[in-house]
């Protein structure tokens with residue numbers, strides 16, 4: 001996206017550095033706090049790129065939020081690229097809406113249909129996401145709700 005999550009994290013944690021990766025047209029309009037002249041620019045990097053091709057970022061923690069919702073091959077490639085970029089021991093947190101039996105189901109089902117019709121994609125169940133992550137070689141740890149709509153899957157890259 002345009003880096004609102006990253007900017008919030010950098011504001012809250014003054015010693016953290018972070019990199020935003022999204023498509024070129026999207027990062028061109030990144031949050032002004034992250035861009036040259038912005039108050040967080042010295043701790044922020046902006047990388048225009050396609051996460052299905054490569055994720056050229058070396059980090060301790062990768063946050064993948066509301067992206068793994070297109071066709072399965074794109075999801076698989078993206079997770080493989082995270083796994084390829086990340087050092088052993090790095091953490092990967094995947095944040096998604098789930099097709100589950102929670103009160104957010106109406107919202108997720110609407111998004112699921114929208115994605116299917118527009119990009120041939122889908123929202124996931126907890127099981128289908130865990131299976132994609134495991135296939136990519138990530139070790140899935142705790143899975144917990146972030147709020148009424150989102151779940152976070154905490155993964156690590158094996159040593």
Ligand SMILES: C[S@@+](CC[C@H](N)C(=O)[O-])C[C@H]1O[C@@H](n2cnc3c(N)ncnc32)[C@H](O)[C@@H]1O
Pocket residue numbers: 001002021022023026049050051052064065066067
């Ligand atoms: C639903 S938005 C989520 C944005 C942000 N992560 C958030 O949670 O607010 C999906 C994002 O994925 C980005 N995206 C789509 N295809 C991409 C690709 N191949 N490589 C990198 N980013 C991509 C879109 O530009 C968009 O910003």
